[in-house]
Amino acid sequence: DTGVSQDPRHKITKRGQNVTFRCDPISEHNRLYWYRQTLGQGPEFLTYFQNEAQLEKSRLLSDRFSAERPKGSFSTLEIQRTEQGDSAMYLCASTAGRNYGYTFGSGTRLTVV
């Protein structure tokens, strides 16, 4: 098991374009989270899946953001009509339960120009 994998590592896009990120969690982890981190801040919660069900979305997740986790395996995060304020590190994490801490991926760094 190679841990949590995120793809791509870096993405530069023009404002107004759509982007999609992928996360492959640790296989036995049924809980998957997306967080966003901007410069000088800690990670901020975006959304959470338990298996294939999306159970909570932060108000940070505007209508331009959508996340899926088909079949409870990998997850995708799509941002439509990107804005410069979307530039951030997008982190995916998975866990098997509350007391184990998350395993984070290395993140996807998005730059909107």
Add this chain to the structure above:
Amino acid sequence: DQQVKQNSPSLSVQEGRISILNCDYTNSMFDYFLWYKKYPAEGPTFLISISSIKDKNEDGRFTVFLNKSAKHLSLHIVPSQPGDSAVYFCAASAITGTASKLTFGTGTRLQVTL
């Protein structure tokens, strides 16, 4: 509203000495606390955690102390090593909220000097 606060953006400690990183929280519903370490270009790595029913948890060189009445926790690293140089995040979760959803502080950059 910053519910988890790390008021020291940076800390420099000599190798072999103790590093003490502090964290304060405001939400009394938080009942589980974690520390993560982050190197550049990597995701945060889980270090150590503590439940609100305890006041201390130790794992090797790392010890976390929790003072519930003061809503304060600290991470002690003894002895500090150059490889400990990283950004440390404090995080908290509430059992009544989203399962395992974490609220993070802004981080403290630790530099361990030779």
